[in-house]
Amino acid sequence: EAEVAQSPRYKITEKSQAVAFWCDPISGHATLYWYRQILGQGPELLVQFQDESVVDDSQLPKDRFSAERLKGVDSTLKIQPAELGDSAMYLCASSPGVGTGELFFGEGSRLTVL
Amino acid sequence: AQTVTQSQPEMSVQEAETVTLSCTYDTSESNYYLFWYKQPPSRQMILVIRQEAYKQQNATENRFSVNFQKAAKSFSLKISDSQLGDTAMYFCAFRPFLGAGSYQLTFGKGTKLSVIP
Numbered sequence: 001e002a003e004v005a006q007s008p009r010y011k012i013t014e015k016s017q018a019v020a021f022w023c024d025p026i027s028g029h030a031t032l033y034w035y036r037q038i039l040g041q042g043p044e045l046l047v048q049f050q051d052e053s054v055v056d057d058s059q060l061p062k063d064r065f066s067a068e069r070l071k072g073v074d075s076t077l078k079i080q081p082a083e084l085g086d087s088a089m090y091l092c093a094s095s096p097g098v099g100t101g102e103l104f105f106g107e108g109s110r111l112t113v114l
Numbered sequence: 115a116q117t118v119t120q121s122q123p124e125m126s127v128q129e130a131e132t133v134t135l136s137c138t139y140d141t142s143e144s145n146y147y148l149f150w151y152k153q154p155p156s157r158q159m160i161l162v163i164r165q166e167a168y169k170q171q172n173a174t175e176n177r178f179s180v181n182f183q184k185a186a187k188s189f190s191l192k193i194s195d196s197q198l199g200d201t202a203m204y205f206c207a208f209r210p211f212l213g214a215g216s217y218q219l220t221f222g223k224g225t226k227l228s229v230i231p
Contacts, residue, residue: 003158004158033218040223040224041223042118042120042205042207042221042222042223042224043159043205043219043221045219045220048218093159101147101209101219102149102161102164103161105151105159106158107156107157107158108158
């Protein structure tokens with residue numbers, strides 16, 4: 001069964017360092033999302049792509065976060081510099097972009113900033 | 115903007131018993147989708163059940179069913195014959211049917227369900 005792949009699963013970094021997360025969505029899924037999930041909270045959308053274009057990045061802290069999906073397939077989320085408050089699970093999800101809009105999630109990348 | 119509220123941070127249920135998780139939402143939309151997602155410990159989030167707001171009939175998926183009350187903006191999840199594998203965080207989520215953000219999910223804060231042997 002096709003799955004959303006994410007790496008790394010775990011990342012520990014010191015504040016002010018750069019960190020990057022990678023996501024490979026289910027083949028053929030045009031829409032890709034990055035969500036941030038703070039421990040004990042629900043996921044919150046950071047950025048949404050439709051193919052290679054950003055649809056919504058209104059909640060992305062653009063002074064330190066960037067996201068790209070250059071060829072409309074896989075995507076990278078970068079944080080530079082990392083801050084203590086960035087410690088969270090970063091979830092990638094994809095959807096076909098049509099139909100009922102079910103999102104398919106990866107296992108997530110857990111970031112700890114020391 | 116839509117909001118989703120889950121008022122039960124934690125719940126527990128005996129194995130084989132029935133449990134109901136609550137969810138309320140606020141929206142000005144007339145057509146939308148509602149979802150329950152399950153997030154087991156250290157595993158990815160998966161869809162449990164989906165409800166289209168224009169359908170009056172409550173959705174069911176095996177042991178999982180919903181009680182959708184559109185006027186009250188309530189969307190509860192009932193798990194029958196609870197199993198140990200049902201132990202997880204459960205998130206209620208909302209998605210508009212059309213328009214801006216129509217493919218985005220807004221999530222509640224989740225309910226941690228523990229099934230006790």
